[in-house]
Structure formats: C-alpha cells, structure tokens
Amino acid sequence: MTQRIALVTGANGGLGTAICKELIKAGHRVVANVFPGDPSVAGWVEARKAEGLDIAVYPADVSKYEDCVAMVAQIESEVGPIDILVNNAGITRDRFFPKMEKGQWDAVIETNLNSLFNVTHKISPKMAERGWGRIINISSVNGVKGQAGQTNYAAAKAGCIGFTKSLAQELANKGVTVNAIAPGYIATDMVMAIREDIRQGIIDTIPMKRLGKPEEIGALVVYLASEPAGFMTGATLNINGGLYYQ
Template sequence: MGRVAVVTGGTRGIGEAISLALKEAGMTVAATYAGNDDRANAFSVANGIKVYRWDVADHEACMAGVRQVEADLGPVDVLVNNAGITRDTTMKRMDHQKWQDVIDTNLGGCFNMAKAVFEGMQARGYGRIVNIGSINGQAGQYGQVNYAAAKSGIHGFTKALAQEGARNNVTVNAIAPGYIDTDMVSAVPEEVLAKIVAKIPVNRLGKASEIAKGVVFLTGEDSGFVTGSTLSINGGQHMY
C-alpha cells in the first residue's frame, strides 16, 4: 500500500481532481467533504476512494476524523488542505459572520488539519503538506476581504510551518490557483467570465487537472528540497 493522503474538500472541483491524481500516483486517498452526501457517495463509488464527512472549521471534528482515517487506512503521510468557502460582498455589506465563516474554514481549517497530522509526520520523519491558496490571496479582489485575507494567511502559515517541519523531512508548500474551469467559475455570467479571461495572458481558464499535477509534484517522494514555497498556477495573470 502506498502513502496515505487526505484531501479536504476532495470530492468535487479542484479537490476531486487532486484526489484522482494522487490515487493515480499510487497513494491511498481519503477525501473529506462538508455536506453533500449524494455527491460524495457517487464520487466514492465511481472512483474507489473512501470519503469522510466533517467540517474542517471544527477542530475536534478534524482531530477525530484523522484518527478514523488512520484507523482505516494507516498513518497520514500527505495532507492537502483544499476545502474552502466564499461569502463574497463588500465591506459595507459584510457582517461579522460572513467574515468569521470564511476565516474559520479557509484558514482555520488549515490549522486544524495540520494540527491533526503534523506531530505524527515529524515522529515518522516524513510528511508532505500542500495548502491551496489563491491568486486573490496574492493580489486581492474587490468584494473578497474575507476570502483574500484567509488565502493570504495561508501563504504565511505555509512559510512558518515549513520551518518547523524541515529538519524532520516534513515539507509544507502552497499552490495559488488562478481562475480554474470549475462549476463555481462556470456559473459566472458569460460577459463577466469573458472579462476575466481577457486578463489572463494565456487567454483561457485553467484546468483542475493542472492544479492537481502541481500537487502530485509537491507531495512526491522526490520533492523533499522544496518547502515553504508557493507555486502560482494562474496563466500569468499575477506574477508574484
């Protein structure tokens, strides 16, 4: 049996592509999801990947969930923090709950999941953590002060945790996707989407599989000299 990987938000969109790519790379994958049982179960049956339901914003649920994964599959060697939500609006209209929900899920979820696996990785002398940030955490975006703050925080979190794990062969990196052709982006009105694509030098949206290939590299056995880095996969839209 290969390395055990946990992918949060791993049953749809970018997370689905990551789960499938890690399985193809020979890993035993556990994909977590927050609430859509029908979608998750269909994904599991179609792809032979075990799924687990918990809210990454819930610290105790993360600790218990990882314990269950390890009981079922073995120690977690690879963690991909992909789960995230949006609650977009301007500062004038944003209430505290919209701020807190996004911070707790997108940034707090990285802490909760890393807390659940990091000590074990250090003790075993091997681990790969990849946190999915965003171009909007690097460049900012109108109407997304909560999302941009959380994703920007992920990049700082990555650099700091990488320093703690380095001597034990535990690498921590981030990927900052640009605009990717997922269901969420496809739902954007056509005229708005055209304006987004016009700002991307390669003149197209990215593919979820392109993000997944970056994750496969950063979680591989031979990527041990790469840590504390952010890989921007955005078609040249923001060079940072």
C-alpha cells in the first residue's frame, strides 16, 4: 500500500484521536492539527507516544485563514504534500435561539464551517495537480435532521454537506474525492461525561440502543481515504445506529 500523508484537524478530540489512530493503523503518515495554546495537547502527545504512535503536531486556529495557510506551508515543507485531509475540527456553543448571543453563533460558524474553506483552499488545488486526493469532512446527524438548541451547530454542519457536494463536482475529474461523514451520538469523553440518566435517554432514542464507537468513525474515514473508495464522491455517509436517515 502506498503511504499517504494525512492531515487531521481538531486531532486531539475524541473523534480526532480515533481517526488518527485508524489512519496510522492503515499505514498512513498522520499530522495533527490542534488549537494553539490548548493545555491538553502535551498530555495527548505523550499518550500517543506511549502507544507507539508517531504523530507530528501543528498548532493553528482553523477559524483563521492566515493560520491555515501558514500551517499547510509548514507541513508541506517539513513532512510533504498532503494527500488526505480530514476536516474534523469543531466546537459547540449550544443555546436556544432567542437567547443565543452573536458571539456564540459566530464562533461555531467560524470554526465548524469557515474552517472548511480555510484549511481546504490551499490543499485541494495541489491534490488536483497531482491527480490524487481524499477530502473527508466530518458533519453530524444534527446537520442532517436539525436539533433544538443548536441552530448554529446544525447550520454549520448542514453547510459542511453543501460544501462537500459542490467541491466534489469541481474535483470529480481530477482524481480527488470529497465526502462527508455524519456521525450520530458517539462514546467520546464529552458524551460519556453527560449525566448518566440523560445519556441513557439519548441511547433510548437510538434504534441500536447503544452509542457509536470512535473507532467506527475512524474506520469509515480509512475507507473513504482508500483506493477502493475512488468512485465515491459527493456522498454523505450517515453512521448513527439508525437514529436518522435522509
């Protein structure tokens, strides 16, 4: 198998970590984007080293275009051309719409949606020039079905799907695929920290009666990044235990 260089944004979160691990397991060289100054990064790096995983870390605020341009240039200079891009970085600022503050709206749109432009803009043309590339955007079940208290998040994740479909058409004849994954409720640390009775209420709404495993999302990323996935582009893959299908 050809080893590819994969950039994962928001790499030190629950999903990001699983995605990194699965891509490395598949034989790829992974570089991790993290938020600058995040105090958890040092521990995350040490934990990966203890697992025997070699991951180069590149801090950048994906909501800022200039940060992303500089990060991409540095990765290309120090590691090599980016073949696989996983746009995974995301935040939540949940609040019912009448009480949502403009800053909460802007923060989520900038990090979850504008980042797609910021990170992808300098990478996708070079993939097209080389005739091979995989762009995988992490959306959400709530971007497909909506969710009360998440107008900002759902709007950004729905925008992610529109971005995916449109860019896929632009790159379809260039050897570059663009797909989205819309996870349901996954057993990340953030979800497991929810009060047990509330978490059980969420599980009760899922036909499979369980949370998804982070490694199940990682495995799907690995497939979309593979050679056999070369005829799939513009797709949104729902992985939510039967919770919702469009």
